[in-house]
Amino acid sequence: MKRLDAFKKIVEIIDDQFIICNFGYPSRELYHVKDRIQNFYFLENSELSTSFALGVALARPNLSVWCIDSEESILKNLGVLSTISNMNPLNLTVIIIDNGVYDLIEYQETHTRRNTKLDVIARGSGLELITVIENREDIVPVFKEMGKGCQFVLIKTEPGNADVPQISISPHILKDRFINALEKEN
Amino acid sequence: MKLDAKIYKILTDKNINFLISGPSIAFANLINLIEEKQELSHIPITKEDEGIGIASGLFTGGKKSIIIMNQDGLGNLINAIKYLSHPYKIPLILIISPIPNLDRKEIYMKNNDLDLMDRLKIKTWRIKTNKELDDLSEAIDYFDMRKESVAIIFESSLEVI
Numbered sequence: 001m002k003r004l005d006a007f008k009k010i011v012e013i014i015d016d017q018f019i020i021c022n023f024g025y026p027s028r029e030l031y032h033v034k035d036r037i038q039n040f041y042f043l044e045n046s047e048l049s050t051s052f053a054l055g056v057a058l059a060r061p062n063l064s065v066w067c068i069d070s071e072e073s074i075l076k077n078l079g080v081l082s083t084i085s086n087m088n089p090l091n092l093t094v095i096i097i098d099n100g101v102y103d104l105i106e107y108q109e110t111h112t113r114r115n116t117k118l119d120v121i122a123r124g125s126g127l128e129l130i131t132v133i134e135n136r137e138d139i140v141p142v143f144k145e146m147g148k149g150c151q152f153v154l155i156k157t158e159p160g161n162a163d164v165p166q167i168s169i170s171p172h173i174l175k176d177r178f179i180n181a182l183e184k185e186n
Numbered sequence: 187m188k189l190d191a192k193i194y195k196i197l198t199d200k201n202i203n204f205l206i207s208g209p210s211i212a213f214a215n216l217i218n219l220i221e222e223k224q225e226l227s228h229i230p231i232t233k234e235d236e237g238i239g240i241a242s243g244l245f246t247g248g249k250k251s252i253i254i255m256n257q258d259g260l261g262n263l264i265n266a267i268k269y270l271s272h273p274y275k276i277p278l279i280l281i282i283s284p285i286p287n288l289d290r291k292e293i294y295m296k297n298n299d300l301d302l303m304d305r306l307k308i309k310t311w312r313i314k315t316n317k318e319l320d321d322l323s324e325a326i327d328y329f330d331m332r333k334e335s336v337a338i339i340f341e342s343s344l345e346v347i
Contacts, residue, residue: 020243040246045269048239052270055243055251058204058229079232080239087229171273179246 001136003097004162006155007033009139010068010095017064017093018182020053022046022073025103025161030068032164037181043171047076050094054084056182057092063185064091071098071112078121084150085126093151101159122152132156189316190216196319197252198225200326202279204244204251205229206237212283212340213254234259238266242276252279257339260299267306271335279329280308280337281322299339308335 011034021027027041053067100113237253303310311321325336
């Protein structure tokens with residue numbers, strides 16, 4: 001399964017969730033597969049999407065907030081997993097799509113290609129609801145059966161990026177439309 | 187009224203919803219007070235830039251937060267402010283607490299922190315004595331009115347330290 005395949009399956013499940021997506025190709029691929037005003041794309045910062053999602057989840061506890069992050073990004077900000085565990089927002093789902101390589105330098109492996117296990121790190125950080133998905137066919141049923149509570153989902157994919165264009169919306173416009181979408185839920 | 191109680195009153199009067207902090211010697215009593223009274227929620231963090239990410243998400247979700255950090259953590263903010271706060275135009279309230287027992291390091295930081303804030307285009311208030319605490323209110327008012335980031339730097343001459 002390529003990351004784009006994972007995104008295609010994830011959007012089958014998306015309903016009213018507010019999605020924060022990581023910098024670079026993950027955001028570009030989600031934007032290509034299904035853009036919506038409830039999506040917030042990280043366009044310049046490569047490591048804080050999960051922290052940002054935690055903030056949104058704590059600000060709006062009645063809404064479902066998903067963060068779609070990557071292994072290279074979360075490895076730069078592992079402390080946030082302990083912070084999430086400490087705050088325990090029941091409306092937050094952290095999805096890590098791990099393709100084992102740096103997106104902009106595809107031949108260079110990230111640590112997860114060797115010994116590093118993000119699901120074990122998540123458990124060690126105190127998160128309890130952890131799921132690992134390795135097959136495309138499992139994505140929809142696993143998400144449909146997922147119970148309530150703060151979830152950590154690790155999706156393992158093959159290396160590589162899809163050939164999709166850059167996002168043409170400027171960052172502050174993306175922020176404003178996301179805020180508007182949140183305000184509609186008041 | 188003790189300084190931490192005065193700061194607490196300003197934060198509640200200004201409708202701050204969340205306090206985000208790493209460990210802080212200078213503001214330990216304030217953090218304890220916030221945890222005890224539970225009018226504001228406390229989010230303990232592991233690193234300063236993590237706080238910027240969380241505060242940005244809170245702001246986007248309609249909540250107002252402050253980030254308390256030690257002076258020697260300022261350098262960790264650069265990437266987060268330059269590549270998240272600035273392009274998305276998300277304002278922040280930073281409270282910088284001194285590191286009172288590391289005299290030489292503090293002098294070094296004093297000489298550089300204002301320069302760093304200037305380069306990050308963050309308007310800065312420097313509070314040297316307890317009588318200047320109104321500057322904290324003024325800084326939060328500036329944040330509310332202008333929707334721009336502010337930093338309030340407390341110096342170790344304050345009585346709480």
